Amino acid sequence: MAGKVKWVTDIEKSVLINNFEKRGWVQVTESEDWNFYWMSVQTIRNVFSVETGYRLSDDQIVNHFPNHYELTRKDLMVKNIKRYRKELEKEGSPLAEKDENGKYLYLARGLYLSDFVPVTYMLPADYNLFVEEFRKSPSSTWIMKPCGKAQGKGIFLINKLSQIKKWSRDSKTSSFVSQSTKEAYVISLYINNPLLIGGRKFDLRLYVLVSTYRPLRCYMYKLGFCRFCTVKYTPSTSELDNMFVHLTNVAIQKHGEDYNHIHGGKWTVSNLRLYLESTRGREVTSKLFDEIHWIIVQSLKAVAPVMNNDKHCFECYGYDIIIDDKLKPWLIEVNASPSLTSSTANDRILKYNLINDTLNIAVPNGEIPDCKWNKAPPKEVLGNYEILSQES
Amino acid sequence: MKCHRPRVGPGRPFSSCWRPVPAAWRARAGEMLQEESDLSLLIAQIVQKLKGSNLYAQLERQAWASLQRPEIRLESLKEDIKEFFKISGWEKKLQNAVYSELNVYPLPSHPAAPPEHLKEPLVYMRKAQGSWEKRILKSLNSMCTELSIPLARKRPVGQQKELLNKWNEMGTDEPDLSLFRPVYAPKDFLEVLINLRNPNYENGDSLSFRTHLGLIQVPLKVKDIPELKECFVELGLNIGQLGIDDSTQVPPEFFENEHVRIGQKVLAEQDSAAAQQYIRQGSPTALRAELWALILNISSQPEDLLYYEQLKTNVIQHDLLVDSLIYKDVKLTASNDDYYFVFEDYLYQVLLCFSRDTSVLGHFAYNSASPPKSYIRGKLGLEEYAVFYPPNGVIPFHGFSMYVAPLCFLYHEPYKLYQTFREMYVRFFFRLHSISSHPSGIVSLCLLFETLLQTYLPQLFYHLREIGAQPLRISFKWMVRAFSGYLATDQLLLLWDRILGYNSLEVLAVLAAAVFAFRAVNLMEVTSLAAAEAVLADLSTLKVMPLLQIFLFATVT
Numbered sequence: 001m002a003g004k005v006k007w008v009t010d011i012e013k014s015v016l017i018n019n020f021e022k023r024g025w026v027q028v029t030e031s032e033d034w035n036f037y038w039m040s041v042q043t044i045r046n047v048f049s050v051e052t053g054y055r056l057s058d059d060q061i062v063n064h065f066p067n068h069y070e071l072t073r074k075d076l077m078v079k080n081i082k083r084y085r086k087e088l089e090k091e092g093s094p095l096a097e098k099d100e101n102g103k104y105l106y107l108a109r110g111l112y113l114s115d116f117v118p119v120t121y122m123l124p125a126d127y128n129l130f131v132e133e134f135r136k137s138p139s140s141t142w143i144m145k146p147c148g149k150a151q152g153k154g155i156f157l158i159n160k161l162s163q164i165k166k167w168s169r170d171s172k173t174s175s176f177v178s179q180s181t182k183e184a185y186v187i188s189l190y191i192n193n194p195l196l197i198g199g200r201k202f203d204l205r206l207y208v209l210v211s212t213y214r215p216l217r218c219y220m221y222k223l224g225f226c227r228f229c230t231v232k233y234t235p236s237t238s239e240l241d242n243m244f245v246h247l248t249n250v251a252i253q254k255h256g257e258d259y260n261h262i263h264g265g266k267w268t269v270s271n272l273r274l275y276l277e278s279t280r281g282r283e284v285t286s287k288l289f290d291e292i293h294w295i296i297v298q299s300l301k302a303v304a305p306v307m308n309n310d311k312h313c314f315e316c317y318g319y320d321i322i323i324d325d326k327l328k329p330w331l332i333e334v335n336a337s338p339s340l341t342s343s344t345a346n347d348r349i350l351k352y353n354l355i356n357d358t359l360n361i362a363v364p365n366g367e368i369p370d371c372k373w374n375k376a377p378p379k380e381v382l383g384n385y386e387i388l389s390q391e392s
Numbered sequence: 393m394k395c396h397r398p399r400v401g402p403g404r405p406f407s408s409c410w411r412p413v414p415a416a417w418r419a420r421a422g423e424m425l426q427e428e429s430d431l432s433l434l435i436a437q438i439v440q441k442l443k444g445s446n447l448y449a450q451l452e453r454q455a456w457a458s459l460q461r462p463e464i465r466l467e468s469l470k471e472d473i474k475e476f477f478k479i480s481g482w483e484k485k486l487q488n489a490v491y492s493e494l495n496v497y498p499l500p501s502h503p504a505a506p507p508e509h510l511k512e513p514l515v516y517m518r519k520a521q522g523s524w525e526k527r528i529l530k531s532l533n534s535m536c537t538e539l540s541i542p543l544a545r546k547r548p549v550g551q552q553k554e555l556l557n558k559w560n561e562m563g564t565d566e567p568d569l570s571l572f573r574p575v576y577a578p579k580d581f582l583e584v585l586i587n588l589r590n591p592n593y594e595n596g597d598s599l600s601f602r603t604h605l606g607l608i609q610v611p612l613k614v615k616d617i618p619e620l621k622e623c624f625v626e627l628g629l630n631i632g633q634l635g636i637d638d639s640t641q642v643p644p645e646f647f648e649n650e651h652v653r654i655g656q657k658v659l660a661e662q663d664s665a666a667a668q669q670y671i672r673q674g675s676p677t678a679l680r681a682e683l684w685a686l687i688l689n690i691s692s693q694p695e696d697l698l699y700y701e702q703l704k705t706n707v708i709q710h711d712l713l714v715d716s717l718i719y720k721d722v723k724l725t726a727s728n729d730d731y732y733f734v735f736e737d738y739l740y741q742v743l744l745c746f747s748r749d750t751s752v753l754g755h756f757a758y759n760s761a762s763p764p765k766s767y768i769r770g771k772l773g774l775e776e777y778a779v780f781y782p783p784n785g786v787i788p789f790h791g792f793s794m795y796v797a798p799l800c801f802l803y804h805e806p807y808k809l810y811q812t813f814r815e816m817y818v819r820f821f822f823r824l825h826s827i828s829s830h831p832s833g834i835v836s837l838c839l840l841f842e843t844l845l846q847t848y849l850p851q852l853f854y855h856l857r858e859i860g861a862q863p864l865r866i867s868f869k870w871m872v873r874a875f876s877g878y879l880a881t882d883q884l885l886l887l888w889d890r891i892l893g894y895n896s897l898e899v900l901a902v903l904a905a906a907v908f909a910f911r912a913v914n915l916m917e918v919t920s921l922a923a924a925e926a927v928l929a930d931l932s933t934l935k936v937m938p939l940l941q942i943f944l945f946a947t948v949t
Contacts, residue, residue, distance in 0.1 A: 198734035198800075199560055228734060232561045262728045271731060274677060274882050278802050282678040346730065 005368055009038040013340040015351040019359055023366045035368050038063050041337050048308075056312040061362065061369045064336060065213070065315050066308045071299065072317070072336040074186045075147045078120045084302035116295045117331050120188040123167040130187055134161060141190040141240065148184075150335065152249035157190060157240045191330055192235045195323040197275065201233040202226045203248040204269065204321040204329075207338065208296055208388065209358055211314050211375040213304040215391035219361065220296065222384045223350055226267040230256040250343055264344040276327075284327055292321060292329045297389050299331060311371045314362040316354075357383030438493050446695060447489050454482055481662065485691075488664035492689035495668075495895050496819055498758055512760035512828045516590055517835075521760045521827040524584050528787055529764045531575050536713060539571055543713045543766055543781055552708050559704070562719075563727070563736040569720045574790035578872045581789075581825060582607075582865070585835055588827070605857055606842030607864045612829055614840040616847065620902060621944055624894065626672040627937075629945045634674025635886040635937030648676075655679045664689055672893035674886050674937070681802040687892050688815040692808055700807035703745035706783075710748075714782045718743045722793045731881045735800035739793050742810050746817075752784035755818035760828035761785075786822075791869075794876040795821050798884050820897055824872050832897040837871050838864055840901040845908060848947060852912050861921040866928055867904040874900060878931045887936050903936055906943035910934070 005025040009016055016038055020027070028034050039047070039062060047054065048066035056062070070076050121130040123144075134142070144164065146154040158164055167185065194201045207221035227248040239245050244256045253265055276285040296319055318338025322330045340355070342348035361377045363369050376390060442448055455473055458464055464472045477483040498510060505513075512518045536543055547555070558565060586607045593611050615623065627633065632647035642648070651673065658666050659682050667686045675683050685691070707715075722739050726732045732739075746752070756763055763785025765778045796813045803809040823833045830836065845853045845863055856863050870878050874897070875887060890899050907928065908915065914927045 199737060200734065231564070232737075260728065260733065263730045263733050265733075267730075267734065271881065275801050277677040278680055279804055282676075285678075 003368060005035045005363065005366065006033060007036040007038070008034045010040050010043055011038060011337075011340065015340050015342065015348065015355050018352065019355045023359070025366075035059050036061050036363060041068070044068070048310075056310075056371075058371050059368050060312055061371060062313055063315060063362070065210075065313045066310055067306070068315055068336045070306050071303045071334050073147055074120075074145055074333055075122045075184060077299070077303070077334060078117060078122075078186065080306065081117055081299065081302045084298075116291075116298070116329065118188045118191060120186050123164070123185045123187055125184075127167055131161065141192050141235075142187050143190040143246075144185050144187050145333075146185055150337075151251035151339075152243070152247045153251075155243075155247060157246060158187075159240065191322055191324055193325045194233065195325050195327065196233050197228075197272075199232045200228050200230075201246070201248065202228040202267070203332065204272075204292075204319075204323070205338070206269075206292070206296070206319040206321060207354055208300075208317045208319055209314065209361060209385060210300060210317070211361065211377070212311075213300070213307040213309045216297075216300055216304055217375055217390050218297065218300055218388045219382065219385040220293065220388045221354055221357070222269075222386055223353070224269040225350070226269065226272050227253070228265040228267065229253060230259055230265060250339070254343065262344060264347060266344070266347065280327070288323065288327050288329060293388055295321070295329060295331050299334065300389070314375075316358050353384060357385055361385065437497070438490055441493055441497070442486075442489060445489070446693070447485060451477075451482060451486065454480070484662055488662070488686070488689050491664045491668075496758075507757070510758055511756070511762075512830075514590075514829050516592075517588075517760060517827055517829050520584070520588055522762075524581075524827060525761065525764065528575055532713070532764075532787065535572070535575075541713055541716075545711050547709060547711050551711075555708050559708075559741070561737055562740040563722075565719075567716065567719065569716060569723065572716050572720050574721060574724075575717065575787055577790040578869045581834075581872070582868045585827065585838060588835065604839075604842065605846055605853065606839070607862050608835065608839045608842060610835065610839070612836050612839050614831075614836055614843050615898070617844070617944060617947070620898070623896075624672075624890075624899070624902075624940075624944060626893075627890070627941055627944060629941060632673060633937050633941070634676065634889075635883070635935065636941065638674075652676045652679070655683065659683065659686065662686060668893055668895070670893075671889045675889045677882075677885075680885065680889070684802065684812060684892060685808075688812065688819070690808075690811050690815055692811065696811055697807050700745065700810055703748050703810075704741075706748040707744045712747060712782055714747050714788060715744055717788055718747070718793065721788055721790060725791055725877065726793050726797045729794075729797065729877055732794075732797035732800065732877075735797060738800050738804075738806060738809060739796055741806045742796050742813055743788070743793060745810060746814060747782040747784055747786070747788075749784045749814065750780075752786065752814065752818060753780060755822060756785060759822050759826055760830075760833075761822070761826040786817075789825065791873050791877070794873050798876055798881055798888070801881055801885070819895075820891060821874065823897060824874065834872065837897060837901040838868065840898060841867055841871070841904045844902065844905040848905075849909055849912060852908065852915060855916055856924060859919055859921070859924070861918070861924040863908060865921070866925055867908070870904055870907075870931075871900045875903065875931075879934060879936065880932050883934065883936045890940075899940065902943060903940055906939040907931065907934065909943055909947070910939055 005023070006028040007020045007025045008028055008030050009020075010030075020036075025036070030037070037043075037060070041064065044062065044064040044066065047056075047062065070080055119133065121127075121133070123130065134140070139159070141157055141159045144156050144158060164187070204224060204226055206224035209219045209221070211217045211219075227250060229245060229248055230253055231242065231244040233245055243252050247253075250264065250266075253259055259265065273285060273289070276288065315336065316338070318335035320332040320335070322332055324330065340351055342351055359366070360381045360383055364373060364377065364381070376392075454477070458473055458476050461476065464476065474483075477486070508518060512521065532543075555562075586609075588608070588610050590610050621628070625631075632651060634648070634651065637647040638644070638651075655670060655676055656679065658670050659679060664686055667683050671683055671687065718740065722736060722743070726739055727736050753763055763780040764787065766781035767774065767777050767779070795817065796809070799809055799812055799816070803812060820832070823830060824837075825834065827833070827835060842853075842864055853863065874891070875884055879887065887899065887903065891897060911927055915924060918924045918927060
């Protein structure tokens with residue numbers, strides 16, 4: 001039945017709404033018949049929850065997978081990747097061979113790569129394991145991140161065990177319920193040798209669209225960006241508390257004294273590529289970007305078996321990647337709800353185009369969706385997305 | 393040792409391409425004699441220049457050291473040493489140095505010509521430059537008096553220490569710059585150029601088809617499209633280009649791979665002239681830093697690092713008024729630029745040192761400008777107490793820091809960045825803000841731009857003129873900055889490749905005209921200067937090579 005797509009959203013952002021309106025779609029409320037719902041992560045929990053959940057019909061599409069947190073919660077992501085590694089090893093896969101230090105040698109396509117996620121432990125569950133590791137290199141810095149928060153909230157750096165006494169399992173002073181997932185933290189080895197440009201630390205934000213997990217069909221947005229800190233980087237221990245040096249989240253940096261609203265401290269990935277090719281050469285730059293693509297695919301493959309591959313779902317993730325001074329990329333985390341706020345004019349254009357290209361893939365031809373479609377968009381509609389992996 | 397006369401190079405104002413002219417036998421013989429004496433004069437000049445250089449000292453040392461070698465025999469000393477130089481690559485270095493001199497220094501016009509002629513042969517141009525300089529200096533001095541800040545002062549030791557600590561992050565310094573204003577902006581300079589007149593040239597009051605409708609009213613010779621096509625022959629439609637033939641749709645086997653291979657070979661040979669020829673088709677990103685260094689004849693020696701460190705010490709010890717002008721300029725321009733904000737601190741490190749570099753004074757021999765003079769306090773007018781101010785004789789204007797910014801994508805060691813910028817400045821950039829008749833000077837570029845537009849896009853030109861939007865008012869700022877800050881960086885670097893390759897800035901004027909041609913349809917519909925500015929406000933999506941190629945080789949002439 002031909003008709004206009006009916007949309008709902010609980011995220012009031014112009015880059016979304018303008019895209020819906022330009023397609024001539026009709027806005028409706030949640031309680032009415034809708035075809036397309038761009039929801040926040042709280043809402044997706046309700047939609048698929050056992051008590052209040054409801055069945056989606058064939059002509060309804062949502063923008064999250066029910067258990068996306070397998071990838072987007074810091075502790076679960078690490079768990080899934082570790083499990084995936086172990087499985088490869090068990091299979092006797094030559095891909096899972098380890099070197100003398102116990103680090104993985106290969107993991108596909110003959111690329112030599114050790115772990116791509118920094119050493120991470122769950123607290124308080126793995127506290128003792130962490131202490132063992134900490135004592136091996138006592139001068140290292142670690143970063144504490146609350147599992148369920150975003151935008152850099154609650155993150156701090158430590159270099160002494162005493163700074164995290166609270167999380168010790170046996171601690172008598174511990175006052176919170178240790179199993180409460182709300183207060184769970186992950187602690188990761190801090191990458192204190194990030195690649196610096198102009199003396200500043202930056203990270204990469206890349207957008208990845210997944211239309212289905214099994215078979216895995218994922219696409220990377222070519223126009224990602226780098227987020228720079230406003231303050232020069234220093235690994236000095238006296239500046240461990242200065243979040244303007246260490247955390248690249250725009251939500252944090254925009255409160256800095258030197259934050260500039262014209263460029264927003266952002267660079268396009270193509271600028272980064274131009275700079276690296278010019279100063280380091282083509283081969284190492286291509287290798288870096290190949291590794292980044294590979295990391296993303298591996299992370300998705302790791303969670304694919306446990307993902308609820310509901311056919312009504314697609315998802316656009318925000319990947320955060322840091323490059324160290326040896327040009328090795330590290331996966332820091334994956335965001336289920338990457339920010340759609342625009343900090344600069346260029347930002348607005350980028351995010352508008354991102355949503356536009358995403359909708360072109362997720363809702364073929366802009367017509368009333370049929371969730372039974374084959375989830376393999378033709379090349380012409382990809383826009384600025386490129387194929388990362390398209391299994392048949 | 394052979395001297396190669398460049399195909400296109402700095403030369404006498406009225407001929408920049410040397411062409412053989414058919415003539416009677418006697419005239420030809422006479423010419424040859426003239427050329428020979430020109431040549432020997434040239435050789436003498438170059439030898440004179442190189443004698444004072446580091447290379448000369450190195451060659452001398454090498455020659456002495458080579459006496460130890462078994463293949464050097466006393467009977468054939470000269471030939472053997474020459475052979476040794478050839479094999480060891482020193483001859484190539486000498487060749488590169490000679491080639492560099494040929495590129496930078498104008499050919500001697502006449503042995504009896506006074507030094508001012510080298511700077512600028514036309515009197516009225518010299519006069520105009522002189523009065524412009526007086527104005528700038530007056531402006532600087534009055535700012536000085538108003539703010540009661542000395543032009544220069546020695547920094548107290550405490551401040552010196554502070555600055556040294558902050559050397560890598562001067563961008564975080566927030567001195568109060570609100571009272572400073574740039575000494576001048578490009579549009580002030582444009583007004584001066586518009587008022588330039590040749591007192592010996594009478595145009596007559598009646599308008600004819602020969603009347604130039606643009607803003608520049610001096611009769612300099614500029615090239616038309618057929619002449620440009622001859623000069624820029626490597627940009628032709630049948631020749632591979634980076635910036636066109638390396639796009640994602642074109643398989644790299646067609647052009648890109650082979651071009652990269654040749655580039656690597658050129659670098660291995662370390663041949664300046666070959667590099668300059670090669671880069672006319674664009675430089676691969678990964679090879680650009682080295683290619684530019686080779687063409688500019690920059691080899692980063694320990695002495696260069698030491699020299700830079702010395703300049704840094706000068707910055708630490710003395711505070712100059714121009715420093716505040718530099719800070720202000722960086723804060724107003726590069727700090728707000730999407731591409732260059734990351735490199736803010738490098739810009740201070742380069743520009744502050746640049747102001748103190750007295751070796752830059754050398755370029756005033758062939759620059760129509762002259763370094764401003766200042767006097768020690770209380771000794772006004774006494775020549776023994778005159779100093780050049782700033783020490784390098786260059787007063788920065790609004791947008792000056794944008795000459796440095798794109799280079800930050802290529803070099804991340806400050807002293808290399810510094811060397812490259814200094815060389816680019818004394819070869820090219822100085823021409824963009826001094827009044828001269830040189831074919832790459834800003835006056836010629838403006839005239840070239842306007843003439844191209846009037847000749848090949850007459851309807852557009854006439855329309856814009858009618859609505860009070862003289863095209864030069866919009867394109868002037870692009871050319872003065874060599875398009876830095878207006879184009880995307882990768883495109884800008886492709887453009888600057890061609891500046892180096894052709895040793896000429898004319899490509900800036902051609903690009904400006906090509907941009908107008910590209911947006912002609914929209915421009916025909918506007919009815920005000922503001923609207924025209926809006927159509928041309930954003931050049932960041934433009935691809936320069938297709939624009940240049942189409943304008944030069946695919947427009948009906």
